[in-house]
Amino acid sequence: MTARHVHRVCTLCEATCGITVHVHDERIETIKGDNDDPFSRGFLCPKAYGLKGLHEDPDRLRTPMQRTDQGWKAVSWDEAFQLAIDGLLRVREQHGPQSLGAYVGNPTAHSLQAMLYNQVLLRALGSTQRYSASSVDQLPKMISAGLMFGAGLTIPVPDLDRTSYLLVLGGNPAVSNGSLMTAPDAPGRIRGIVERGGKVVVIDPRRTETVKLASEHHFIVPGTDAAFLLALSHVMFAEGLVKLGRAKPHVRNLDAVRDAVRDVSPEQVASFCGIDAGTITRIARELCAAKSAVCYGRIGTTCQPFGTLASWAVDLVNVLSGNLDTPGGAMFTMPAANRGSNRAPGSVGGRGLTAPRETTRVRKLPMWFGEAPSATLADEMLTPGSGQIRAMITVAGNPVLSAPGSAHMDRAFASLDFMVAVDFYLNETTRHAHVILPPPSPLERETYDYALYQLAVRDVAKYSQPVFERPAGQPEEWEILLTLGKGLIGMRDVDLKTADDFVFAQVAAGEIDSDGGRWPGLTVEEATAAVSHRRGAARILDLFLRTGPHGDGFGRNLHGISLATLEAQPHGIDLGALKPQLPDVLRTPDAKIDLAPALIIDDLPRLRDALGAATTKPREEGGRSLMLIGRRHLRSNNSWMHNVESLVKGPERCTLLIHPNDAESIKLKTGDRARLKSAAGEVIATIEITTDMMPGVVSLPHGWGHDHAGTQLSIAKQHAGVNVNLVSDQTALDPISGNAAFNGLPVTVEAAA
Numbered sequence: 168m169t170a171r172h173v174h175r176v177c178t179l180c181e182a183t184c185g186i187t188v189h190v191h192d193e194r195i196e197t198i199k200g201d202n203d204d205p206f207s208r209g210f211l212c213p214k215a216y217g218l219k220g221l222h223e224d225p226d227r228l229r230t231p232m233q234r235t236d237q238g239w240k241a242v243s244w245d246e247a248f249q250l251a252i253d254g255l256l257r258v259r260e261q262h263g264p265q266s267l268g269a270y271v272g273n274p275t276a277h278s279l280q281a282m283l284y285n286q287v288l289l290r291a292l293g294s295t296q297r298y299s300a301s302s303v304d305q306l307p308k309m310i311s312a313g314l315m316f317g318a319g320l321t322i323p324v325p326d327l328d329r330t331s332y333l334l335v336l337g338g339n340p341a342v343s344n345g346s347l348m349t350a351p352d353a354p355g356r357i358r359g360i361v362e363r364g365g366k367v368v369v370i371d372p373r374r375t376e377t378v379k380l381a382s383e384h385h386f387i388v389p390g391t392d393a394a395f396l397l398a399l400s401h402v403m404f405a406e407g408l409v410k411l412g413r414a415k416p417h418v419r420n421l422d423a424v425r426d427a428v429r430d431v432s433p434e435q436v437a438s439f440c441g442i443d444a445g446t447i448t449r450i451a452r453e454l455c456a457a458k459s460a461v462c463y464g465r466i467g468t469t470c471q472p473f474g475t476l477a478s479w480a481v482d483l484v485n486v487l488s489g490n491l492d493t494p495g496g497a498m499f500t501m502p503a504a505n506r507g508s509n510r511a512p513g514s515v516g517g518r519g520l521t522a523p524r525e526t527t528r529v530r531k532l533p534m535w536f537g538e539a540p541s542a543t544l545a546d547e548m549l550t551p552g553s554g555q556i557r558a559m560i561t562v563a564g565n566p567v568l569s570a571p572g573s574a575h576m577d578r579a580f581a582s583l584d585f586m587v588a589v590d591f592y593l594n595e596t597t598r599h600a601h602v603i604l605p606p607p608s609p610l611e612r613e614t615y616d617y618a619l620y621q622l623a624v625r626d627v628a629k630y631s632q633p634v635f636e637r638p639a640g641q642p643e644e645w646e647i648l649l650t651l652g653k654g655l656i657g658m659r660d661v662d663l664k665t666a667d668d669f670v671f672a673q674v675a676a677g678e679i680d681s682d683g684g685r686w687p688g689l690t691v692e693e694a695t696a697a698v699s700h701r702r703g704a705a706r707i708l709d710l711f712l713r714t715g716p717h718g719d720g721f722g723r724n725l726h727g728i729s730l731a732t733l734e735a736q737p738h739g740i741d742l743g744a745l746k747p748q749l750p751d752v753l754r755t756p757d758a759k760i761d762l763a764p765a766l767i768i769d770d771l772p773r774l775r776d777a778l779g780a781a782t783t784k785p786r787e788e789g790g791r792s793l794m795l796i797g798r799r800h801l802r803s804n805n806s807w808m809h810n811v812e813s814l815v816k817g818p819e820r821c822t823l824l825i826h827p828n829d830a831e832s833i834k835l836k837t838g839d840r841a842r843l844k845s846a847a848g849e850v851i852a853t854i855e856i857t858t859d860m861m862p863g864v865v866s867l868p869h870g871w872g873h874d875h876a877g878t879q880l881s882i883a884k885q886h887a888g889v890n891v892n893l894v895s896d897q898t899a900l901d902p903i904s905g906n907a908a909f910n911g912l913p914v915t916v917e918a919a920a
């Protein structure tokens with residue numbers, strides 16, 4: 168009988184909570200919060216325990232699978248790689264490089280190995296047909312941040328622990344546990360603001376779980392946040408409240424902003440937003456008067472028709488109220504490990520972000536950050552012509568459920584000549600694959616929250632070791648991605664170690680310039696030799712940690728850290744509260760914050776048109792014409808984790824929330840079945856009546872609809888729910904980004920026969 172405790176992080180959401188896995192005789196006894204994790208201090212949500220269910224789930228794939236005419240067949244790893252690479256190369260030979268496409272899904276943001284080696288695979292793809300969850304999520308924020316501050320991930324985060332005033336739009340951290348804001352125990356941290364005498368204001372078309380922690384809540388008409396935020400800015404200018412604080416010497420285009428918001432007064436936007444002018448004026452004054460304040464927007468502000476405008480306006484409000492880069496305001500992080508952060512002290516500015524010149528083949532949508540919007544992935548598979556996608560690789564994605572226009576997407580995947588999935592479930596998307604390559608269980612791998620620490624409310628670092636050894640023959644996820652990648656560039660016979668040395672050499676050369684960057688005298692050779700005892704993601708991580716702002720500089724900074732430091736401290740280490748960083752953090756060519764990027768200002772007439780249309784035509788309330796929004800549940804995780812009994816048991820989650828007035832006008836009561844219809848499609852959902860909904864708005868969560876034949880999800884099938892993305896319209900987009908506008912979609916609801 169052997170018992171052991173392993174400390175690590177939970178990789179199921181952005182909060183990065185510390186967990187302790189209690190193992191007895193190589194079985195998980197329980198999973199608890201790690202009280203010694205300096206960031207999460209023991210906090211856990213119910214999903215963490217689901218890691219046990221996930222690890223033990225008999226439906227989770229443990230061997231590669233091949234789809235044959237007789238059904239699915241387990242194959243060896245060698246055979247599976249051979250089949251996968253042969254299949255992809257065959258399609259490329261026949262139809263050219265653009266015939267290969269790839270979709271990279273959400274969980275890759277939680278996997279160190281996927282974060283680092285997806286890049287290798289995507290480069291080897293040799294095609295611009297790249298897609299990811301970004302364009303059904305945060306892409307508008309990456310664009311507004313890129314245009315304002317110079318880089319897509321230079322996104323200011325709310326300094327939750329020190330702020331006196333938090334204005335939340337379109338986020339529900341009490342359930343999502345925070346997003347673009349890595350904050351374990353986000354609910355506790357938000358409650359803390361109120362407890363220390365501060366104020367929390369939530370703007371949301373639903374009275375959410377976060378509202379219960381807040382001081383004040385206002386319903387807002389979906390899709391109108393940009394107007395609301397610009398009206399706040401209008402008040403700040405009109406009443407002489409603008410104070411730029413620390414940002415003052417670093418901004419440009421302040422006059423252009425003043426002009427842009429001159430005619431967007433609270434009176435003008437009140438009926439459009441559904442919030443009275445007095446309230447808007449008061450909130451603007453409060454933001455400017457508070458000792459510190461921060462405005463924060465999430466999915467409700469990005470996945471909507473004015474996503475980029477709203478994302479920009481959030482940061483505009485933070486700048487104008489004097490709260491950018493200041494404690495308690497919106498601050499930039501200084502992550503311990505980050506590509507490109509080894510710069511000599513004093514170097515400022517960068518290349519900035521410019522509008523992409525390339526557009527997609529079929530719908531001519533913009534291709535930001537070298538990616539096409541997922542809302543047009545199905546078009547690119549289904550529309551014949553040169554450049555049509557004929558084969559796909561998916562890594563940790565389920566676009567058949569998670570992207571808009573699901574029926575179209577399902578048909579598109581079914582039409583492919585060949586598909587490879589890197590995934591451990593046979594689900595709605597991977598059932599179309601010819602070969603599935605399962606990564607190890609999350610508990611069988613190392614991890615470091617490389618992406619999420621870039622958005623954390625404190626600078627922290629934690630490296631987790633695997634809890635269990637990988638089963639014999641099971642490759643690491645980075646090995647799967649690298650094997651595919653080298654196969655695609657004709658280096659199938661090069662051994663993995665050589666290929667990985669090559670990958671590392673390229674990364675190191677990118678990080679260490681001839682001056683050594685931050686570390687005088689450091690050379691690529693010195694760094695390479697110092698980490699040569701490691702392989703794969705750990706080796707790259709060690710390099711980033713040691714060259715990074717908290718690093719040991721390979722002996723040049725005695726107080727600095729390396730991967731060895733983190734290995735010795737399995738609870739993780741705290742690197743302190745966020746610190747002011749202007750102008751060093753800016754990557755715009757002139758090292759200034761562009762308050763009025765032309766591309767964004769050019770989209771204002773569209774908002775004005777919508778405002779005009781709404782004021783001339785009174786909004787119908789309580790009728791059958793409604794607006795659809797989404798929601799998340801504490802025990803659910805996008806389109807997966809639904810095969811874990813402990814998380815799906817209990818009352819039905821996938822219900823259509825509707826206000827009593829709306830329900831009455833269509834003669835529906837809780838438990839009735841209703842037909843939810845848009846221009847794109849329809850589903851039949853169970854009604855749940857609640858005064859928590861804004862009249863005129865209905866809510867259905869995403870990630871459900873597990874009733875497809877041919878999947879291996881025995882538990883999820885019993886809790887199938889319906890797929891809201893059969894109703895989401897793949898043509899409803901934020902035009903600047905091409906991001907899906909899931910929220911604010913016009914729908915009708917009627918009793919189902």
Ligand SMILES: Nc1nc2c(c(=O)[nH]1)N[C@H]1C(S)=C(S)[C@@H](COP(=O)(O)OP(=O)(O)OC[C@H]3O[C@@H](n4cnc5c(=O)[nH]c(N)nc54)[C@H](O)[C@@H]3O)O[C@H]1N2
Binds near residue numbers: 180337389
């Ligand atoms: N338990 C759980 N946690 C998760 C996830 C999960 O599935 N389950 N998913 C993870 C992922 S991938 C992400 S991206 C994050 C998302 O994190 P959040 O954005 O915090 O999560 P949501 O619950 O989608 O919150 C969006 C809110 O926007 C509101 N809303 C909708 N439309 C509008 C609008 O037009 N304006 C305004 N102001 N509000 C609007 C909705 O009512 C909802 O309350 O959560 C992550 N965490």
Ligand SMILES: Nc1nc2c(c(=O)[nH]1)N[C@H]1C(S)=C(S)[C@@H](COP(=O)(O)OP(=O)(O)OC[C@H]3O[C@@H](n4cnc5c(=O)[nH]c(N)nc54)[C@H](O)[C@@H]3O)O[C@H]1N2
Binds near residue numbers: 275
């Ligand atoms: N209507 C509507 N649709 C939405 C949203 C919404 O609010 N409303 N939200 C959108 C958002 S924010 C997001 S992020 C997307 C998410 O959508 P996707 O990017 O498609 O991701 P998931 O639905 O989380 O599916 C994750 C897949 O990864 C697999 N997986 C899990 N862990 C790993 C791993 O470590 N490695 C590998 N290789 N595979 C793994 C799972 O088995 C599953 O197949 O959905 C979007 N869709």
Ligand code: SF4
Binds near residue numbers: 182
């Ligand atoms: S909030 Fe829950 S799902 Fe997210 S990291 Fe923490 S324990 Fe895991």
Ligand SMILES: [Mo]
Binds near residue numbers: 273300304
């Ligand atoms: Mo997401």
